[in-house]
Amino acid sequence: MKILHTSDWHLGQSFFTKSRKDEHQKFIGWLLQLVAKEQIDAVIIAGDIFDTGTPPSYAREMYNQFVVDIQKLNCVLVVLGGNHDSVSTLNESKQILACLNTFVVASTGITTAEQVFTITDKQGAPGAILCAVPFIRARDVLQSSAGETGLQKRQALGEAIKEHYQSLYHLALSKRQDSGIDIPIIATGHLTALGVTQSESVRDIYIGTLDGFAADGFPPADYIALGHIHKPQIVAKSEHIRYSGSPIPLSFDELGKPKQVMLVEFTGSSCKELTPVDVPSFQAMEVLKGELSSIEKALTRFKNYEASSPCWLCIEVDSQDYLSDLQARIQTLTEGLNVDVLQLRRNRNQRRQLLNQVNKETLAELSPEEVFEKRLDMETFDTSEDADQEQVTLKQVRQRFAQVLSEVEHEGTNL
Structure with a gap:
């Protein structure tokens, strides 16, 4: 099973009044070629497919065309909502895209069962079980109590996110056991994990609530595909917990380091190989x-x-x-x-x-x-x-x- 992990596309971004349309179009073309060349079974976009909740029409068209083009390659697509994405915008085409072998999980405000599902390989056989966690809004996992201090609220949210991951992982374990097939469990996320390096274009998504999520709160999944941080990096010295980073520089301070997507290959449930693939520069x-x-x-x-x-x-x-x-x-x-x-x-x-x-x-x-x-x-x-x-x-x-x-x-x- 081959997975391609990417995130933070920010389609529709206006960069100091400059459109990124051409860059994004060239990146998508390059990505489709990579999917075809490497015979990728599934692509995971770990949040922030769009730059704003109301993306321009050309960005929506680009997104829809990408869905059509990647299905011609017999590849599963998983789209997770990020803090920049509008839940309603992603959900408006969710049912149609489901007919094109595309899974859209815009928020955690759905049943647990809808966030854990099996994705198939190119032969149509079960290839992996996905714990699809998008950007977690506090209201979806936590009920605030009157009189709580700021510290208590941060601790409560951290615990709620940890419990959410654990409940999804246990459900995934049950699914794998029931199937009797040795396939990996992959988790996703769109948040700030403690100990990572941010860039100027990354917004603090838990201002006043949660500064970062402790890496030990993640479940022991076989691979964890993260988004929100624009610089590719490993989390807590764990090779299987990764930020792929954004495919194009979203601020000037992101220059000087390669932009990447992550190619993850499994043999059974074991992660056989992790290969960062550098994305070409499409704008000087x-x-x-x-x-x-x-x-x-x-x-x-x-x-x-x-x-x-x-x-x-x-x-x-x-x-x-x-x-x-x-x-x-x-x-x-x-x-x-x-x-x-x-x-x-x-x-x-x-x-x-x-x-x-x-x-x-x-x-x-x-x-x-x-x-x-x-x-x-x-x-x-x-x-x-x-x-x-x-x-x-x-x-x-x-x-x-x-x-x-x-x-x-x-x-x-x-x-």
Whole structure:
């Protein structure tokens, strides 16, 4: 039995106003070729198939076409809901996709029996038993009690998730025993396991409730396919508990490490081989750091860059002085080059120095407007290289601050 584990596609993502449609389409084409070449029996997408609960129409079309194309390869598809996915959006096509050998588990708000099922190999024989666990919403597994502290709520949710996994695993064991066939039990999940490395594009999915799930809470399944963390990695030094990571970089800090899908091969119930397969890069992306002079030098190599699409850049400037015309300078340096500056920011050390400078001034010396403007000076708004758009954003932020300040001052006079 051959399983392909992937996750966090985020179809429909807008990346600093740039569509990822072409990248996703190329990735899907590459994935279908891999499924055909390796004769994959089942593909598991461990959550976040879409980037938002209301994905654009092209993302839905891409998803539906992928389902059709993968069935032509006689391959089972399992789609798990993630924290970015809408339960209703995934469920709206669930019954139709079931006719195309596709299992969709959008939430844990269904019966336990519906979350444990057998998937077949290419010959139609039972190949594995799946404990299909999507992103777990607290309301689906836990009933809160009045008077609980934050710590008690976190502990209760952790225990509820652990119990949910254990109940599914015991049901899977019973199914395997009843079948009399030596097949693996595979569990899934879309959460943050303790001890993993996150990236900037990963949102904390249990804010104020659960920081991470302890790896010892997972059942002793033969393989555990996880999603939510975008960097491929092993959990708790256990080779069989894996994050496949996202197939394309979803933030600039994900560059520098390969993007992967996991190929898992079983002989009977034993995991015979775990093979990370590197995903090709479908869009040039780079991070340039340093002083303006070094960045200018680094940009010269793009003078003869003739790719069909511009290279997307994140530029982080290191300067001891505050440069009010930084965006204009970068725009001049990149003019005529086949690049798009999607993110421009100042070095964190510089921002920290500015903050320390402000801290030396007492609040008594400054008006609320002055404090706000000093704090605003430390921010760089991600509006690509559109200086006009940055001014519009700044104007909106200032107007909102003025409105809030006026409301606070008005309330103060009525006390």
